[in-house]
């Protein structure tokens with residue numbers, strides 16, 4: 113960063129820990145590509161110091177920050193304004209500093225939708241979708257799918273109460289039919305065959321647990337059916353391998369990770385993001401991690 117000077121705009125990431133994050137490389141590559149005098153810095157913010165760190169955004173005039181584990185929910189009461197979709201999700205991953213007013217957004221869900229549309233050529237409007245899992249990522253995805261006009265959401269989770277809570281929140285917020293289905297072996301094969309898209313949102317199969325997959329009636333999948341796993345490391349989880357073996361069209365969560373960053377970049381700079389350089393940087397980072 114040879115050109116850091118008094119005009120440099122600073123963005124960053126609040127998390128704990130932050131060492132593993134791919135966001136600094138992705139955002140700094142984007143700034144360099146567009147010749148912007150901007151820099152993105154990871155900040156390890158201890159949970160006890162989150163309020164002071166938020167005050168730091170104002171006093172140091174940071175342009176914005178991403179927020180990651182464990183702060184995505186705890187940050188809500190510390191914001192001046194929250195985007196309606198982020199409020200329903202109950203989590204914020206991007207903050208914009210509007211002259212001292214801190215506004216929270218969630219770009220994870222919209223990032224997933226952007227990746228579905230641009231990379232898989234799939235529009236959720238009027239479609240039926242099966243979500244495997246009901247954790248934080250599933251919440252962001254379910255609410256974004258509902259906002260994007262999905263017709264029906266089926267949710268299956270090991271802990272059914274969590275799936276029920278998500279189904280209730282999503283159908284309260286939007287005109288979407290949301291239904292909870294039994295987990296694992298009891299999952300109805302007809303639903304698996306009929307849905308337009310299956311999204312695996314649990315952490316099962318994530319590196320280093322690459323030899324694991326949630327229990328799922330893979331043989332009920334149709335050839336050509338679209339199946340996504342939000343995990344991007346490994347690039348092809350056992351879940352995706354088993355789906356592909358049935359002829360399903362598969363894609364992973366790298367696009368979601370990329371586009372949540374693209375949307376944050378656009379919120380902060382007001383410029384179209386240089387998507388390709390961001391993608392190349394991410395791919396390099398992820399493959400470096402896999403080696």
Ligand code: NDP
Nearest residue numbers: 245246247248249250270271313314315318342365368369
């Ligand atoms: P959470 O901890 O909020 O949720 C975990 C989910 O996995 C829950 O549904 C949980 O079920 C389920 N689960 C975990 N272990 C088991 C198990 N042994 N058996 C059955 N179910 C299990 O995590 P997140 O939602 O934040 O993350 C989930 C995955 O999504 C991670 O792999 C993460 O890497 C990925 N992700 C990808 C993103 C991207 O940009 N591509 C963004 C965010 C997340 P239960 O409720 O029963 O505990």
